[in-house]
Structures are given as C-alpha cells and as structure tokens.
Amino acid sequence: MSRAFFDQIDDELRGLLGPALRTYESARDSRLIKLWYGEPAIHFEVQLVARRWSPVERPVLEVGLHLEDPDPAVNERRLAGVHSARATWAGLLPDAGVGPALGPRGGAWRRVSEFMECTDPDDPDLASEAAERLALYVRRGLGGSLVALLVAAAALPGTVAQAAGGAAGGTGRVVRQVGTRDPGHVPRGYWLAAANGGVFSYGNAPFKGSVGALNKPIVGMATTPLGDGYWMAGSDGGIFAFNVPFLGSTGGLQLNQPVVSIIASPLGAGYWLVAADGGVFNFGVPLLGSTGNLKLNKPIVGAAATPTGQGYWLVASDGGIFAFGDAAFLGSTGSTPLNKPIVGMASTPTGQGYWLVASDGGIFSFGDAAFFGSVGGNPAVKPVVGMAATPSGQGYWLAGSDGGIFSFGDATFFGSAGNLRLRAPVVGIVGVPNTGPGKVGVFYYPWYGTPASTGTGWKHWDQGGHTPPDDIGSSYYPARGPYSSTDTAVVDSQMAELARAGVNQVIVSWWGQGSYEDQALPVIQNAAAAHGLGVAIHFEPYGSRHTTGPADIGYLVAKGIKVFYAYQATLENSSFWATIRGQNPNITMFANGSPSYTKAGQGGLINFALLGGFDGIYTYDPINFSGSDFAPLCALARANRLQCAPSVTPGFDGTRATTLTVTRPRLGGGTYDSTWAGAIAAAPEIITITSYNEWHEGTQIEPAKPFCIPNQGTCYADYTGDFGLADPQAQQGYLMRTAVWSAAYRSTRTPGLP
Structure with a gap:
C-alpha cells in the first residue's frame, strides 16, 4: 500500500466535509492517515491492519475514531461517554465496533x-470508499452531536475528559424552515437518479x-432531512445507502409487484418502499397502511410523506390518491380523463397539499x-419522470427522462443532464432540504x-430572605x-x-x-454588540x-430590538398578540405556553401561535421537557x-x-447533554438555553465555584465532577x-449558497 493511497483519502475527505471540519x-505515511482537531490523542484514522492484528486473519482497512491519550483512564472515560450515547450514532454506523485498539x-x-476488505491495496475506488466512511464518522457517525462534541472538546483549553452521556431524543430531524414572515427558503440544489444507479x-x-452492478434497475431516490446523503431503491426493493444508514430492504423477498418508489421520513427515522400494487414496506418507520390487499384500477407510481412522518399518500397512474396516517385526502384526478398518465407527486411543507405530475409535464x-406552471x-419535452418541491413549497422542479430540468416558482435552475448522452434514463429527482x-x-x-450599584x-x-454577599438566594455561588x-x-x-x-x-x-x-x-446592548451578539427580549408577564x-413593544423596537420571546404568552388572548403583530410587521415573535399546552398538539400552543401572528414557539421550561419531546414538537x-426554538437546560434547583421543592438534577452534566442531543435531533431553527444566569432556579451555566458560608457550615452546590472536570476547570x-x-x-446545518 502506497502513500498515494492515503493522499487520495485526504484529498477526497476535504471535499466531503463541510467548511467547519476541513481545517484538521x-x-x-504508506500505512495510515490520521486527522485531528487540536488534540492528536483524539483522532480519526484509516489504517492498514496487518494480518497479525486483524480480526479476520488477513489484512484489512480499519476506519474510525481512535482515543490514544497516554493515560488509559482518560481513554476509558471517553470511551464510556461515547458508548453511553450510542443511541445517537449506532443507527448510522451499524458496523462500528467499540473497544480496545488493535x-x-x-x-x-x-x-x-469498522473494517473494510482490502483485496487490492492500491485500488482508487477503495480509497474513495474509505474516505466516504471516514467522513461519516467525522460528520455524523458518532453523532451529528457526539463526534463534533469530541472534536470541539479536544480543541478547548483543558480537554473535557468525558464525552456526552445519556444522550436522548433519537436521530429524527425535520428541517423545513418555514417561518411566517421571513422563512429564508433558499432552493439549494437537487439530485437526479438514473435507472443504472448513476447520480447527478x-x-x-x-x-x-x-x-x-445492479440486479434490477433503480426506480427512486430519497434523502435525509439534512440532505447529506441518500438512499436509492431498485425495482426488487434492493437498497443502496450512501452516507446514510442501511435499515433493510426487500431485495431478498419474492414481491407480488415491483417496487416503484422510496420515500424517507422527514424525521430522519427511516424510509418506506412502495410497490406497484400499493404494498408498503417500512424500515425504521411505522407501517401506516397500504393498498396491497385491494384491486386497483391502475398501478401505484409514486408516494409522498407528510412533514410529521406520521402519514403518507400513494398515487396511481390515473391520479387516484390513497391517504394513510395523518395524510389528508385533498383531491385526485382518479375520475378525470388524462392526456398522459401520472408519474409522481410531491407534498407541500405544511402537509396540507400536494402536486401530481403527468408524463407530459402536466401539473395538478x-x-x-x-x-406555478407546467x-x-x-x-419537445422528453417524458417527465418525477418532481420535487422546493423547501418553501413556493416552487418545484420537473425532471425528464433525458435529465432535462424544468423550474417553476422559486425553484432555481442549477443545471441538468439534458445535454449529456446518458447510458440509462433518469428515473427521479430529489431536492436538497434547507436548514439555514x-x-x-x-x-x-x-x-x-449590589448596594454600590443601586444605592439602596x-x-x-x-431573594428568599438571604443576606448577601455570602448568603445568597441560590443553591450555587457565582464564580465572580x-x-x-x-x-x-x-x-x-x-458577553x-x-x-x-x-x-x-x-x-x-x-x-x-x-x-x-x-x-x-x-x-x-453595547456589550453584546462589542462581541458580535444579537439582543432579543424575553417579554415577561409583568403586571401591566x-x-x-x-x-412597550414599540418602545423596544425604537431601541433596535427586533426579536421577542413572549413568556406565558397565553396569559393574554391571541388577538392581543395579533394586534402587536399588525403594528410591527417586521419583528419576529416566539410564543411560550405551559408544558401541557405546548405538548397538546395542533389544538394547543401551535394554534394559539398561528392566531396570534407569531413566527415560532419555544419551550423555556427546565423541568417538564426531555430531549425526546423536541422532535415531534x-x-x-x-x-x-412556525419556527421551533426548543430550550435546553443543565437542571433545576x-x-x-x-x-x-421540585428539582431536576444535573446528573454530572447528563441533563445538559441529553437535552442538547434531543434539541439537535429536532433540527430546530434556533436552540435556546435556560439559562445563562437564573441563579434563583439553579438553571445557570454561568461559572460557579465551591463556596461555604462562613460560620454556618452551609456549602453551595457546584460543578465539580460534571463532565469529568475538577475544580477550578469545572467552574x-x-x-x-x-x-x-x-x-x-x-x-448539522446546511450552509447557504454563495
């Protein structure tokens, strides 16, 4: 194996990683490549493993994360943290082994x-595959959170010795940014899939x-909510996964009818395969119904999922629509004579509408x-084979079998394969989600x-009848x-x-x-501006x-405030906030309600926010929300x-x-980690933190120090031991x-185009 092999991995890896992760x-040498971010003892590696140390008694390539601190105890603590957060990465890296180094x-x-067969040590395709696998470890594998956590922790002064434990919330992600006033929808790009498995x-x-090599032709393609990988499906239900987890297929089953479509859950949990008879095969997602046991007038040709991941539509070639789960039937062309058959469909970001496209490019x-046009x-148009909606729902692309692209509404034309000589026809198009x-x-x-600042x-x-400066109204004592x-x-x-x-x-x-x-x-405001920070207002429920x-909103707008978080917004009726919205059309408003009202579904805070003209919702509450609550919300x-701004917290006391008297323990930092992991998994537009310095409720992340009240024997809680840190670093x-x-x-966010 030559150094050129590992040079190729380095070159391709930089192209696969986003800008923030290319600066490693x-x-x-001729045996390995390793890369790191600030701390060499935490590094990613591709190495040739000699037969002597190989788990299969022949040379193999090892790809993954290595923990090589001189202190074995440090490596063990880090590994324990990685393993405790297994739920955040195991589905993406099903072949990853955790344990002692070889x-x-x-x-x-x-x-x-994990290990890769190494039959030809200088095969450039093997180097490309190794680069793709290593990129998965760096970018998403050990978590869109955990790997970045280890990387960033290694670059901080005083490495955080223990990785995230107790991560919760799963890996589901919804990424359509659809704020009511300024959603920032940017159509970012698309893929075309050809019948021979080619990707453009x-x-x-x-x-x-x-x-x-294919057993059967490709019939469809689907992407992740982050748009960082894709699945391709063959007509036999075989699945080909690229930078995404393989969750199963029907490639080994005898199907009644061929697979015609694949759709992915907007929550990132998995995918459905749909056959021509309407049979549905679910992998990582719930089965919500099918037409496999019905006699159809025409075969199924396409499908689309609702934005909640709890429903889907199937469409037949005559435009007949079959709705399952929370997908609503909104109309069809099943009884309308068509010039050409329907070949596909796409849904709007709200889940309250859909388009059907015919092979002549007609839109319904x-x-x-x-x-927006057809x-x-x-x-002159070759048969249209599919369509994809833009993230805003204000446009769509149509794809022809020759790779031609037709853009309508806010869909941007980024290029096509229409001028290429294709070996096989294009069979589908998938748009890149927009996360901002x-x-x-x-x-x-x-x-x-203080007495010096107030004069009184x-x-x-x-607060609570305490006598500062030693005896204060908090369970913790500020380091300053x-x-x-x-x-x-x-x-x-x-700041x-x-x-x-x-x-x-x-x-x-x-x-x-x-x-x-x-x-x-x-x-x-002055200090925040000096450090590049924006200032928003937490609009509290004060007496007037x-x-x-x-x-008061007008007063604050005059001071340059543009973003407002209305705490306990439901204490006023929705028309109160709608009036404020009408008077201030250019501000951004987020609504907060009680935990039960927030979790009440469509009829709770969501409807209130819509009626009140809010742009989004946030949770704030540090007691009653776990990380797993955020994705469905x-x-x-x-x-x-509506935009979503879930609130993470270190605890409550x-x-x-x-x-x-209720408390939420910090669990050595585990509460903070698990709420963060759940928030990231929900792919929100904003993540909020409860809080920087609410010392009374013990939700603060501001530095705290060990301190005992003199002559009382009362000592405050502190951060010692959290994240495996000792004082004073723990502060x-x-x-x-x-x-x-x-x-x-x-x-995990998608950067905008230049």
Whole structure:
C-alpha cells in the first residue's frame, strides 16, 4: 500500500466535509492517515491492519475514531461517554465496533471503528470508499452531536475528559424552515437518479456515490432531512445507502409487484418502499397502511410523506390518491380523463397539499399546493419522470427522462443532464432540504444589583430572605461573586464568555419601561454588540403587560430590538398578540405556553401561535421537557409554518430562593447533554438555553465555584465532577460544553449558497 493511497483519502475527505471540519491537522505515511482537531490523542484514522492484528486473519482497512491519550483512564472515560450515547450514532454506523485498539497498545488505547476488505491495496475506488466512511464518522457517525462534541472538546483549553452521556431524543430531524414572515427558503440544489444507479448532483447537493452492478434497475431516490446523503431503491426493493444508514430492504423477498418508489421520513427515522400494487414496506418507520390487499384500477407510481412522518399518500397512474396516517385526502384526478398518465407527486411543507405530475409535464394541484406552471403539451419535452418541491413549497422542479430540468416558482435552475448522452434514463429527482445556519440563544437575567450599584441595597441576591454577599438566594455561588447587572465590566465579560461559547443571541428578561431590567438594557446592548451578539427580549408577564404591552413593544423596537420571546404568552388572548403583530410587521415573535399546552398538539400552543401572528414557539421550561419531546414538537411547528426554538437546560434547583421543592438534577452534566442531543435531533431553527444566569432556579451555566458560608457550615452546590472536570476547570464546564454543543449543532446545518 502506497502513500498515494492515503493522499487520495485526504484529498477526497476535504471535499466531503463541510467548511467547519476541513481545517484538521493530519499525518500519513504508506500505512495510515490520521486527522485531528487540536488534540492528536483524539483522532480519526484509516489504517492498514496487518494480518497479525486483524480480526479476520488477513489484512484489512480499519476506519474510525481512535482515543490514544497516554493515560488509559482518560481513554476509558471517553470511551464510556461515547458508548453511553450510542443511541445517537449506532443507527448510522451499524458496523462500528467499540473497544480496545488493535495492536500492541490495545491495553491502553480505545477505538470506535469498522473494517473494510482490502483485496487490492492500491485500488482508487477503495480509497474513495474509505474516505466516504471516514467522513461519516467525522460528520455524523458518532453523532451529528457526539463526534463534533469530541472534536470541539479536544480543541478547548483543558480537554473535557468525558464525552456526552445519556444522550436522548433519537436521530429524527425535520428541517423545513418555514417561518411566517421571513422563512429564508433558499432552493439549494437537487439530485437526479438514473435507472443504472448513476447520480447527478447540482447546486450544493453533495455527491456521495453511485451504484455499480445492479440486479434490477433503480426506480427512486430519497434523502435525509439534512440532505447529506441518500438512499436509492431498485425495482426488487434492493437498497443502496450512501452516507446514510442501511435499515433493510426487500431485495431478498419474492414481491407480488415491483417496487416503484422510496420515500424517507422527514424525521430522519427511516424510509418506506412502495410497490406497484400499493404494498408498503417500512424500515425504521411505522407501517401506516397500504393498498396491497385491494384491486386497483391502475398501478401505484409514486408516494409522498407528510412533514410529521406520521402519514403518507400513494398515487396511481390515473391520479387516484390513497391517504394513510395523518395524510389528508385533498383531491385526485382518479375520475378525470388524462392526456398522459401520472408519474409522481410531491407534498407541500405544511402537509396540507400536494402536486401530481403527468408524463407530459402536466401539473395538478390540490389543497394549499399552488400551481406555478407546467410543460404539459410541449412536444419537445422528453417524458417527465418525477418532481420535487422546493423547501418553501413556493416552487418545484420537473425532471425528464433525458435529465432535462424544468423550474417553476422559486425553484432555481442549477443545471441538468439534458445535454449529456446518458447510458440509462433518469428515473427521479430529489431536492436538497434547507436548514439555514442555525442560531443559539440564551436567556439572560439583568436583575442583579449590589448596594454600590443601586444605592439602596442588594437586588435579587437576597431573594428568599438571604443576606448577601455570602448568603445568597441560590443553591450555587457565582464564580465572580454577587455582581451588578449594570456594571459595564461585568456585563462585558459575560458577553465575551457567551461569544466564546458559540452563543449568538442574548435573550434579555424585561419587566416593563423604567424597570431595573430596562435600565440595564443599554449596557447589555453595547456589550453584546462589542462581541458580535444579537439582543432579543424575553417579554415577561409583568403586571401591566396586558394593557401597556403594545406600546412597550414599540418602545423596544425604537431601541433596535427586533426579536421577542413572549413568556406565558397565553396569559393574554391571541388577538392581543395579533394586534402587536399588525403594528410591527417586521419583528419576529416566539410564543411560550405551559408544558401541557405546548405538548397538546395542533389544538394547543401551535394554534394559539398561528392566531396570534407569531413566527415560532419555544419551550423555556427546565423541568417538564426531555430531549425526546423536541422532535415531534418541532415537526408539528414546521408543518404549520412556525419556527421551533426548543430550550435546553443543565437542571433545576430553586430550593434556596423559591417555594418550589421540585428539582431536576444535573446528573454530572447528563441533563445538559441529553437535552442538547434531543434539541439537535429536532433540527430546530434556533436552540435556546435556560439559562445563562437564573441563579434563583439553579438553571445557570454561568461559572460557579465551591463556596461555604462562613460560620454556618452551609456549602453551595457546584460543578465539580460534571463532565469529568475538577475544580477550578469545572467552574467553566458548562460554558465549555456549550461551545461543544453549539459547534455540533451548527455542523448539522446546511450552509447557504454563495
């Protein structure tokens, strides 16, 4: 095996990784390539394993993650963290083994890796496949969260020694960004799939591979919610997975009718195969119904999923529609004479409409699907074989069998194969989802005061009858001591901390004009601007909000505020907020309600937000939401053209400052990790953090230190041991972890085109 083999892996890997992950350091020779991000002891590797150490007694390639710290205990802790978060990556890396490294250092080093046959050590196709597998480990394999977590942690001062534990929430993702005012839908690209397994990529649709030898022709293609890989399906139900998990196929079954379509769950959980008789085969997703036991007038030719992943439609060649799960029947052409047969369909982002396309390019629109044009009746057009909707639902592409592309509405033309001599006809088109860059916001409380700053005494630090500076209204003690929220030096250092942690929006608690929090706002705005942070308002339920709220919003807009989070928005009726929206059409508003109302489905906070003219919803509550709650909530929000901003939290403990006795333990950082993992899995437009400095409720991520009240024997809780850190490094542990998770979150987002 030559060094050129590993040079090729390096070259191709940089093309496969996004910009944020291309800046790795690497080392290679004629036996291996390894790459890392700041800490060589945590690296990704492709190496030739000699027969002596091979698990199959012949030379193989090993691909994966290596943990090679000189201290075996560090490697073991890291591996334990990786293994505890297995749910976030095992489905994507079904062949990954976890355990001791191969070779003489196996007693000290650890690995998460897989093996590839190495029959020809200089085969360039083998190098390409190894690069693709290694990219999967770096980008998504050990988590759209966990790998990035390890990478980012290694680059931080004082490496976080234990990886994320207890990650929850699964891997489902919904990524249609459909805010009501400025959704930012950018049609980003598309793939064409040919019957021989060829793949043609346009725009920023990444090429992840194509099929070689086939038993049966390819009939369809589907992508992940992130658009970073795809499945291709053969007419026998064989599945070919590229940068996505293989979850099963019908390739080994005797089918009554051939497979004609594949559709993926918008939650990222799996896919369905649909046969010509309407038989449905589910892999990683629920079976919601089929027509396999019915006598159809015409064969099924296509299918589409609802945005919740809890329903789908099947369409027959005469335009007959069969709806299952939460998919609504919105009309069909089943009883209408057609010039040419229907060949495919696509659904709108809301799930309240769909288009049917005929082989002559004719378009039939139902529900909220708008007609943007067609090529019906144009004799120069080769038969149309499929269609794909843009992320906004305000346009679509049609694909011809010759690879020709026809764009309508906001669909951008990125290129076609119409001028190429194809070996096999194109059979389908798939659009790239749009996720946008992703924001991280944090709830910030500017209500703290000292005798020196207020001139009258302590503010908030004395909540619950405590006597600062040693005895304060919190179960934790701030590392910087009790401070004033109007101290410019303090606020500047806080904004600097948040910027380093990857936060880009500070959501400031605000309690009315002239309040102490209002007086602190200019200090926060100036410091935030100096560190590149945006400022939003947490519009609290202060006493006069129901009467002065509209005027107060106008007052804040005049101060440059454009984003508002309405806490307990349901205390006012929806028309109150609709009035504010009407007076301020250019602001962005998020609604919050009780946990039960938020989880109540369409009839709860979702409908309230729609009636009130809100752009999105957020959860805030640090007690009653787990990571697994976020994906279905965000799916429903986006199905209703609302943005989703789930709130992650480190825990809750208000026992020293409030009358609340319920607590949510931090679990050594596990609560923070699991809510972050669940939020990322929901693919929201924004992730919010509860909180930076709500010390009364113990939700803060601001640095805390070990401290005991003199002469009392009462000691505060602190962060020692969380994420495997010791004091004093542990004081910064939650900010360090925020940097890790925010980087992980952004690594899952799709960058915009230039």
